[in-house]
Amino acid sequence: MHLRPRPKESRGNHDTMRYTVEQVPALATRLIEQLGRNRTYALLGDLGAGKTTLVAEMCRQLGVTEPTSSPTFSIVNQYRSPNGPVYHLDCYRLNSIQEALDAGLEELFESNEDYPIFVEWPAVVEDLLPEDTVVLRLKHSEDGAYRVIIAPIAPF
Secondary structure: OOOOOOHHHHOOOOEEEEEOHHHHHHHHHHHHHHHOOOOEEEEEOOOOOOHHHHHHHHHHHOOOOOOOOOOOOOOEEEEEEOOEEEEEEEOOOOOOHHHHHHOOHHHHHHOHHHOOEEEEOOHHHHHHOOOOOEEEEEEEOOOOOOEEEEEOOOOO
16 A cells, blocks of 8 residues: 655655654644644554554544544544544545545545544545645554654654
8 A cells, every 4th residue: 555655755854753652642742733733644554553543632632522433434533623623534444436436535635724634544545635645654663562653744
C-alpha cells in the first residue's frame, strides 16, 4: 500500500520519532500545532500500530467530548467539536473507488478546509484525497516497547 508522494512528503522533511502510549497526547498536540487543525490526515500502518489511538487523542484535543472509535463498519464517524465537525474514516472495508464515491466521500474531501478529516486505510480513496493531505506512517518497534511515526513534523 503506497500513497503517491504529496507535497509535504516530496520535500524530504519527514522525521522518524519513537513514542510510547503515554506520549500520544504530546504527539497529537505537536501534529495539530505544526500541521494544522482543518486538514486531511491519512494514517498508514498495520493493525494495532496505533492509528485509532492517535486519532482518538487528536479528536479529544480538537474538543470532541463524545467517545471515539474506529468506523470499521460504518466507514465514516462524524463527531461534534466546538469548532464544527470532525470526521474519522476507516476505508479498510471499501473494495473500490466506486464504493467510496457511492458513500459520498468525494464531497467530504472537497470541503476539507472546513474541518479535520482522519483517514485510516486510505489506499482505496487515494485518488480522492486532497493534494495537501498529510501522510502519517505508524508502526511498532520490533520489541513492542514503543511505536514509531514518520511524519512531516519536528521531533520531540
